[in-house]
Structure formats: structure tokens, C-alpha cells
Amino acid sequence: MTTSPTVENAAHSGRTARTDNWWASPLMVALGFLAFIIYATYRAFENNYYEVNQYLSPFYSPKLIFDWWHFSPALLILWVPAGFRATCYYYRKAYYRAYFLTPPACGVVGTQGSSYCGETKFPWVLQNLHRYFFYAAAIVLLILWYDAIISFKTPDGHFSVSLLSLVMVLNCVLLSGYTFGCHAYRHLCGGALNCFSSNEQAKTRFKVWQFVTRLNEHHMGWAWASLFSVGFTDFFVSQVARGNMGPIPFF
Amino acid sequence: MRKATLKVFRGDKNGGDYTKYEVPVEEGMVVLDAIHYIQAKDAPDLAVRWNCKAAKCGSCSAEVNGKPSLMCKTRMDRFEDGEEIQVQPVKTFPIIKDLVTDVSWNYEVNKKIKGFSPPQDDNEWIIYQEDIDRVQEFRKCIECFLCQDVCHVLRDHDRKDAFMGPRFLVRTAGLEMHPKDTANRMKYLKDEGHIGFCNITKCCSEVCPEDIHITDNAIIPLKERVVDEFYDPVAKIFKSIFGGKK
Amino acid sequence: MANYETHEHDVIVVGAGGAGLRAAIEVSAQGLSVGLVCKSLLGKAHTVMAEGGIAAALANVDPQDGWQTHFRDTMRGGKMLNNWRMAQLHAQEAPDRVRELERWGAVFDRTKDGRILQRAFGGHKWKRLCHVGDRTGLEMIRTLQDQGVHQGITVYMECTISKLLKDGDKISGAFGYFREDGRYVLFKTKAVVLATGGVGKIYSVTSNSWEYTSDGQGLAYEAGADLIDMEFVQFHPTGMVWPPGVRGLLVTEGVRGEGGILRNSKGERFMFKYLPEATKNDYAATEEEAKEWVEATIHGKKSEARRPPELSTRDNVARAIYIENKEGRGSPHGGVFLDISYQDSERVKKKLPSMYHQFKELADVDITEGPMEVGPTCHYIMGGIRVEADSAQTRVPGLFAAGECAGGMHGSNRLGGNSLSDLVVFGRRAGLGASTYAKSVSGQPSINDSDINLAIEELEAPFNREGKNPYDVAKHMNSIMDAYVGIFREQKDMETGVAKLEELKKDVANVAVKGGKAYNPGWHLCRDLKNMMVAAEAIARSALSRPESRGAHSRLDFPDTDNGKWSTVNTSVYKDGDEMKLEHTPLPVMPDELKELFEEKEKAHA
Ligand code: SF4
Numbered sequence A: 001m002t003t004s005p006t007v008e009n010a011a012h013s014g015r016t017a018r019t020d021n022w023w024a025s026p027l028m029v030a031l032g033f034l035a036f037i038i039y040a041t042y043r044a045f046e047n048n049y050y051e052v053n054q055y056l057s058p059f060y061s062p063k064l065i066f067d068w069w070h071f072s073p074a075l076l077i078l079w080v081p082a083g084f085r086a087t088c089y090y091y092r093k094a095y096y097r098a099y100f101l102t103p104p105a106c107g108v109v110g111t112q113g114s115s116y117c118g119e120t121k122f123p124w125v126l127q128n129l130h131r132y133f134f135y136a137a138a139i140v141l142l143i144l145w146y147d148a149i150i151s152f153k154t155p156d157g158h159f160s161v162s163l164l165s166l167v168m169v170l171n172c173v174l175l176s177g178y179t180f181g182c183h184a185y186r187h188l189c190g191g192a193l194n195c196f197s198s199n200e201q202a203k204t205r206f207k208v209w210q211f212v213t214r215l216n217e218h219h220m221g222w223a224w225a226s227l228f229s230v231g232f233t234d235f236f237v238s239q240v241a242r243g244n245m246g247p248i249p250f251f
Numbered sequence B: 001m002r003k004a005t006l007k008v009f010r011g012d013k014n015g016g017d018y019t020k021y022e023v024p025v026e027e028g029m030v031v032l033d034a035i036h037y038i039q040a041k042d043a044p045d046l047a048v049r050w051n052c053k054a055a056k057c058g059s060c061s062a063e064v065n066g067k068p069s070l071m072c073k074t075r076m077d078r079f080e081d082g083e084e085i086q087v088q089p090v091k092t093f094p095i096i097k098d099l100v101t102d103v104s105w106n107y108e109v110n111k112k113i114k115g116f117s118p119p120q121d122d123n124e125w126i127i128y129q130e131d132i133d134r135v136q137e138f139r140k141c142i143e144c145f146l147c148q149d150v151c152h153v154l155r156d157h158d159r160k161d162a163f164m165g166p167r168f169l170v171r172t173a174g175l176e177m178h179p180k181d182t183a184n185r186m187k188y189l190k191d192e193g194h195i196g197f198c199n200i201t202k203c204c205s206e207v208c209p210e211d212i213h214i215t216d217n218a219i220i221p222l223k224e225r226v227v228d229e230f231y232d233p234v235a236k237i238f239k240s241i242f243g244g245k246k
Numbered sequence C: 001m002a003n004y005e006t007h008e009h010d011v012i013v014v015g016a017g018g019a020g021l022r023a024a025i026e027v028s029a030q031g032l033s034v035g036l037v038c039k040s041l042l043g044k045a046h047t048v049m050a051e052g053g054i055a056a057a058l059a060n061v062d063p064q065d066g067w068q069t070h071f072r073d074t075m076r077g078g079k080m081l082n083n084w085r086m087a088q089l090h091a092q093e094a095p096d097r098v099r100e101l102e103r104w105g106a107v108f109d110r111t112k113d114g115r116i117l118q119r120a121f122g123g124h125k126w127k128r129l130c131h132v133g134d135r136t137g138l139e140m141i142r143t144l145q146d147q148g149v150h151q152g153i154t155v156y157m158e159c160t161i162s163k164l165l166k167d168g169d170k171i172s173g174a175f176g177y178f179r180e181d182g183r184y185v186l187f188k189t190k191a192v193v194l195a196t197g198g199v200g201k202i203y204s205v206t207s208n209s210w211e212y213t214s215d216g217q218g219l220a221y222e223a224g225a226d227l228i229d230m231e232f233v234q235f236h237p238t239g240m241v242w243p244p245g246v247r248g249l250l251v252t253e254g255v256r257g258e259g260g261i262l263r264n265s266k267g268e269r270f271m272f273k274y275l276p277e278a279t280k281n282d283y284a285a286t287e288e289e290a291k292e293w294v295e296a297t298i299h300g301k302k303s304e305a306r307r308p309p310e311l312s313t314r315d316n317v318a319r320a321i322y323i324e325n326k327e328g329r330g331s332p333h334g335g336v337f338l339d340i341s342y343q344d345s346e347r348v349k350k351k352l353p354s355m356y357h358q359f360k361e362l363a364d365v366d367i368t369e370g371p372m373e374v375g376p377t378c379h380y381i382m383g384g385i386r387v388e389a390d391s392a393q394t395r396v397p398g399l400f401a402a403g404e405c406a407g408g409m410h411g412s413n414r415l416g417g418n419s420l421s422d423l424v425v426f427g428r429r430a431g432l433g434a435s436t437y438a439k440s441v442s443g444q445p446s447i448n449d450s451d452i453n454l455a456i457e458e459l460e461a462p463f464n465r466e467g468k469n470p471y472d473v474a475k476h477m478n479s480i481m482d483a484y485v486g487i488f489r490e491q492k493d494m495e496t497g498v499a500k501l502e503e504l505k506k507d508v509a510n511v512a513v514k515g516g517k518a519y520n521p522g523w524h525l526c527r528d529l530k531n532m533m534v535a536a537e538a539i540a541r542s543a544l545s546r547p548e549s550r551g552a553h554s555r556l557d558f559p560d561t562d563n564g565k566w567s568t569v570n571t572s573v574y575k576d577g578d579e580m581k582l583e584h585t586p587l588p589v590m591p592d593e594l595k596e597l598f599e600e601k602e603k604a605h606a
């Protein structure tokens, strides 16, 4: 069997024959991520305005303050969510397309050549560690839930509902939807089974798997919504900490 | 009557060109009808592969305005008046003639997958519907090979030497998840089918005419199973202490 | 001498649908070498179009079922013209074949308790059709394909056989060409199994694909086998006739079951006029009553109202549509209007999802918005190559046939679901028969060089002469068959038809084509036409010779079914010199213990 020429053959030349705006979606993804990365990096290194009263920014939670660490505590924890997202099956798709052009869009030539070997070699082979990031991210998420819940208690021990607290809860909801819709978790919780009905344990795992599957179908939506909400929660906290605004309490 | 202009590739692997044909557009017409019209009126030797004309056999794969599609499922009213419609053979496989390509590579890949391996018993099989829902999705595949065509690993990087392609990951998933199958194809997936070449960019899922969630339901679950076997030392240790699953 | 490549196998199977694949698997399981030759790519055969299911008396859902009932239903459906032995083997072996498919990886829908689910279908007394949603045929093809591939059968794809070769009276080879580049190929073999499917392409409106050009029937006829029951062609009353893109595509009976109304161009609901006296009382007498029935059905209520007239039997509906058109009240494109759009569109979408999507996607017709134009579409041929029931051997030593191209199994009318089971039951038997035969042949039978030269000459002729465009000739053949040997037949028409076909033969013999041999569909059609001509003539002559209506053969001049002579003979045609000879041969006689199955039933009724 002869192999076909890679990019050009008798019937195909140029980047693509598509006539629609195929570049729009990778461009938007590229800009969206870029905006978030710039903001997050700035905030992570700022090492200030992340905590005010009972409110703690998700970028800095859990707060890890050690004598030997002279940089921003955010750096000690941010690798967890960052790693989780960087190895996430949805984000991989998005950034491979938007930044690595493998491929930029379907049926559009990006990079080419037979040296490509996908996720089989270092560093990409590390993507296979996604499940470990999932474990870590789930623990961090638990802590964020804790932060959100205690934010209803003012420093002087009163119960108070503020917009900022609600935002923190919403953020946790979105993060949970994202985290527990993870493809690796979907596999671990039940997808690994070949038979869902063989025993009671399998039946329970099947139920969990069904639920995770429902979340997983909208993984992209959860990913973007929670990315935005994390950034926004941090922004809100920082604004309150800077004294630009209050947490907007209702009672 | 509305007319459409089709720009159809005419030629073979040694070269060719695009020929324009005018086709009257009738109500409910699909691109394959237009091609048939050309065949009957202008070019009896225009080569095209088709069988069912009902999106059930997966023969009429081509690229219409750059999009891998079944010609019998691509309606003419999708195009603007006066828009030129370019019809190309699929890019990833060698051209035989006009719109027909040599897809035999796919059949060779298929042969290498270990077939269905049930236990040798004579009992009637009791299998519940929920245990085969996943497998039935994969078995909807009509082997149109559009996913193989669009996959950049095969299309732009030409790694047919190493990568089995989405269609056969779908088939393998259907075998691996079958409640009665006893074989293990993980080593094959990793070292010969090279599932790792897939970077889950999802073009296969985008073009699949059967709406199989190729990436989410077949490839990623298989990748995770490969992780179980080869990239998860903790689980391995855990398993060797507490006994395996299944 | 011209160039050709040569391959040698113990058995050659022509056709890779359900029957061909099953035959090839069997030959290979017998330890012989088998070559599977198919006109398209592997796995694209027409079998993928089968939706309903595969009939087998597994009795998973209705425990009362058994092979005897299945046998009886099949014989009754075929109006007792079936080869009883085939019907018996079919009913007895179908369950095993289904279980075997499951063992090979087919994933059937399940019952609540985890067994293979079965659904009801027209003509089957019990719930009998094992299925996978509405894509049972695809499941079967894929299962057999993979099983065959892993068993190591050799497949020759996109390869067409144009001639069977014989050594004396025995099969010795097959000659053909590859579509890809037109190169020739000779298969040396001891036995050939034909499994090429049907003949639908001789009619203009058909649910069949381009492959259905009577190849097996034509090859066998040329090689000296006889074709039986060719007058029995099943037409489905409601196929789409417009838009052209979906011409012939089936509109399921379910549309009428849900309350679809048939109207002519004047807007009249004509079916009321066509109810036969005998069953008239089972149907609604007025539009109001029909409407009441539909309302009651929709809301699951009880009602005294009788069924709408659209739910009359298939042949009757087809006849009504035919007459409306003949009398000038048809729709613009030669059908009538079928309308379900008066109902709530959400309900229609929910009740008929695949119909809705099929038309929306493939044809841009929204069946909830307006009526469909429908008319009879050619669907299946019951007749075909005559075979011996147990071994599937034709009267030519070494030539076997199975599936739609073989005749006898379905008599004058086929039940839904019986075709998929037919494929695997007789596919296996043909494979077995061919293997046993091939083992008994010592040495490779010889091939005559002059036969090969003749075959090549015949194939190349269209390039070297002036003549008609094959597409035009095919169209002409379609119009003759539509007009004179269509769904309703009359002596005078058929005589005209036979005469016109006789004339058309000259055009067929002289079709010409331009271009090269590489993937040239026009050239392929030239060869197909020859086979189509055999089927067309066989159908016309057989139909003319049977002065009665039976099953799918409806004569306007002989509307009744004859209980005398015509219930005891098959029509058989075969090649005699350059002429088609026709004979009526006696039906095989059913043994008494099987006859009792029918008597018992009658007693129970009395
Ligand atoms: S998701 Fe993987 S298999 Fe599918 S097209 Fe992308 S790289 Fe190819």
C-alpha cells in the first residue's frame, strides 16, 4: 500500500477548502485562555489583597504560610488546579488546537510532518497523570467548600449572607460540576467496568457513573464557567480587600 | 429553476483538475443527486462510490467545501444561491479516480485487532440492556471512514504507519466493553495502535454521521484503561495488595 | 492474449451481504480455501438497509412460539407456494443462527430479564423478530464481516464477476474485473456460491441500491441453471416518489398506523372506495369514524370506531394508488398524497422519529408541515435461482445460491423479518454444500482459454462500437417494466411488455461507452444491463404465464387465487440456445406430518 502525500495531493492543496470562519473558535479560545493566564499570574505573584475578614480568595486557598517560603503562598497551591486543568481532556483539546495548531480546526492544515507522535513522548506522556491531579484537585475543592461555608460567619461570630459569599458558593458549585465531570473520574467511578450489573457494588458504581456521565457531557461548559467564576471570585475578594467595594451583605 | 455550480475533482493520483458542472437544483436534492445528474448527463465515467443513498452504508464519503461529509446526507439547500460547491475526494487516502479513494488501509488495520473473544460455554447468555448500551453506540458505526479522513494524525502527519485511527479505536472500545469479552487489548493499543497519538482534538466526533461520541465515549475511556495498566503505579500496587477489579 | 491475474480457491463466493459472508465463513470453517468476491467495499452490501429484525422462533418473549408456528406462518405468507423443505429448515435453524451471531459479537436488544428481545411483525403470529433498534442489518453485516476477517477468508473488494466458467457441465471458474482499474481476474475454483441479492434496479422506483442488478440470476441463467417464481416481486405500497432524492425510499406502515391519510389530487380520501366487500365491515365507513379511531388511538382510549381505510392490506393499498393514477387523479409525480401533518407536530415527531429525521435530513421534507408524495416501490424478489433445499445446489454441478438471489424459500410473498434469517440459514447451508462438493472433486477442473477470450471480448465490446448510452437504455428498461409488468398486470400489457423487451435486447447488446476502464460506472452499467435483461424478461414471461393472482403477483384480469393447477406448480425459466424457455414444474410435495400442522389449525378454527 502506498502512502499518500501528506499535505498536497492531486485534489488538495493549500491550508483548507473550508469556506466558513473556521479560525474564529480557536482564536477566541486562545484569547480567552491568555486573558485568564495573565490575570492569574499577576494575582498569584501579587501576594496581597487575597484575604479580607472571613473571605479568602480561591487562588490562595488553602493558605500555606511557611517560614522557609519567601514567595507568594499562591504558588504553593496553584499548581494543583493548574495541573488539573492543563491535563484535563477538554483543555487539552482546546489548547492543542488554539496554541499548537494540531490541528487548528477540522480539515485545516496546521502543523504537519511525520515526526508527530502525539502524547506518547515526554512531556506529553505526562498527560496520563491526569487522575492524580484529579485526586489533588478534589481535596482542594473540599477546602474551597469549607472557605465558602465559613464565609457566612463574620469575624465577630454572626451569621451573615453577602453577595460575595454567594459568589463563593456558586464558584464551588461550578468547580464541583467541572471536577466531578472529569473523564478520569468517570473511568474510575465506573467506566472501568465491563459489566454494570454483575454485583451490588457494580450496580452502585453504575449509578455514580451515570451521574458523572451527565456532567461529563457538558464538561466544556463546566470548564469555562468555573474558570470564569474562579477568576471572578478572586477579583471580588481583591476589590473588597483593596477597599474599593464591600462584600455587599444582604443581612 | 435554480441552478448550482459544482466544482468536481476529475483525475487520478497522477494529477487532475476541477471541472465545473451546472446542475438544476430540485427540491430536497442532496450532493450525491447532483453527482448522479452529472454522471447521467455530462460524464458517464465520473467515478463515485455509493450504495444506499440513505446514510446507512458509509460509501459516499467526500469533502464538500472542505468538510468531510456523506454526499447523500449533504443537502443542496445548505448552500447559498450562486455559491460554488467544491466536491473533493477524501484527502487522507490515495486517489483512485475522481471522487473515489483507496481505503484498503483501513481493512488492513481492522485485521490486526484481536476479535471478539467470548468464553467457551454453551449457556444462554443473560446480558442486561444497561450493560450493552455503551457497546451499541459504537456498533452504529457505518465505516464511512470520515473520522479517519479528518483525523490530523493520519491527514496532516500521515502516521498510518503507527496510528490505528478513531474508527478502530471505536471498534476496540466496543470489544473491550462487551460484558462477555475476555481478551485484553491494552498492550496492543499502547504499543501498536498507538492510542497515545490521539491528542483528543475531537475532529472525529465532529464529522461522525452516526453521532458516535468517538472521543468522549470510546477513545478517552480506552486511554484511561491504558493508564490503569501502564501509567498508574499507585493503583497497580493497590490492586496487587487488595486484589483486582472486574 | 489479454492480461489477467489468476487466483485459485476451493470455493468462490460471489456477493458479501449476509448470505455471502455466512457462506464464506462456513467454507473456511470446513478447512477449505475461500475467496469472497464483492462488487462494493466489504460491509456495504444491501443487507445494511434491513431494519426490522431477524425472525427466529426463540420464544423469548412469547413462550408459545416454536419452529412449527414459524414454518406455518411462512408457508401461509407465501400462499403455500414455498418450497416446504426450505421453509422447514429455515424455521428450525433460524434460532441457532441467531445465537451464533450473538456468539460472534452481535449485540441484540435485550428483554428485561437479559435475553434477546423480540418484536411483533406483520404475518408473524408471535413476537419473533430479534433486532437492534432499527439497524439490525448493519449489526449482522458487521458481525459476519469481523468473524470472517478474523477467520482469514480472502476478500476481493470492488470486483465484479461477469462470467462463470465450466469444465464440461461442471463449474471450474469465474471471470471478472476490478472496478478500480478495470484489470481482469480469473478465479479457478471447484465451486461457486452466488449470493448477489435482488433485481430492484429494473424498476424505476425501488428501495434497492445500484448493486441490485440481477447479477446472480443472470450468471446462473447463463451457466444453465433455472430461475423459478420470477413473477413474484414484492412492492411496498408507500415509497417516496418525490423529491427525486428520496425516490423509492420506504415510508413505514407506521405512518398510516398513526393516522396518516391518503388523498388523490382532487383532495379525495379515496381509500374508502377500494375496500374489498369481504373485509369492508372491519373498516370505518366515514371520515368521522376514522377520525374517531385515530383520536382514540392517540389518547389510548377505547372506542367503537373501526380502523381507517388506509390500514387495508398492502396489496390493496397499492392497487388503489395504482388505479387513482391510471384514472388521472394521481399526484404530480405519479403517486398520491400521504398526510400526517394535520396532527400535532410534536406527537408526530415522538411517534415516528426515524421517519421524521429521515425526511428532514435527507430530503428536507417536514412531514409535520405538509403531505408526502408516495407510491409503490419495488422492494424484494421472492423468485430466483432454483436450488436444492438442503445443500443450496442449483442444477449446475458446483453452482450454489443463497439469499435473495435464490428462489423457493418465500413462495409468492415474503414475510418481514424472514429475509435476514434466510440469509444466515441458507448462507451456511450453501457454504456447507459447496464445501462438501468441492471436497468430492479431485483435482482442479480445467479452464478453457477460449472462454476467457470470449469473456474479455464481451467486456470490451462497449468501447469498440457505436451504440446507445447505457443510462438511457436502463431508463428505457425501467419504463417498460413500470408500464407493462409493474405491480398490477394484465395479459395485453404484459404481451406488449415482452415484445418491447425483445426489442430492447438489441439496444442492450449494443450499448456503447467512452472513457477508460478505470472506475468507469458507465462501463459497469453496460455489463449490468445484460443481467438486468435476464431478470426483466424472466419476470415478464413468468408473470404472463400465470393466469391467477397470488401473493405479490396481482392480475387485474384474474383477480382470484386459483386452488387448482396454479397452486401446485412453480414457473421456471432457463436458457435454451438464445431463447428463454418457460416451464411449469410441480411443487415438491409436503410430507404428511407437516401437512398436519395446517389441518390442526383448521380444526382449531372450526
Ligand atoms: S480526537 Fe484523536 S482520533 Fe479523533 S480526530 Fe482528534 S486526534 Fe484523531
Ligand code: SF4
Binding pocket: B058, B140, B141, B142, B143, B144, B145, B146, B147, B148, B166, B167, B170, B204, B207, B208, B209, B210, B211, B212, B214
Ligand atoms: S465512527 Fe463515525 S465517522 Fe468513523 S467510520 Fe464510524 S460512522 Fe464513520
Ligand code: FES
Binding pocket: B049, B050, B051, B052, B053, B054, B055, B056, B057, B058, B059, B060, B061, B070, B071, B072, B073
Ligand atoms: S450512499 Fe450509503 S452512506 Fe451515502
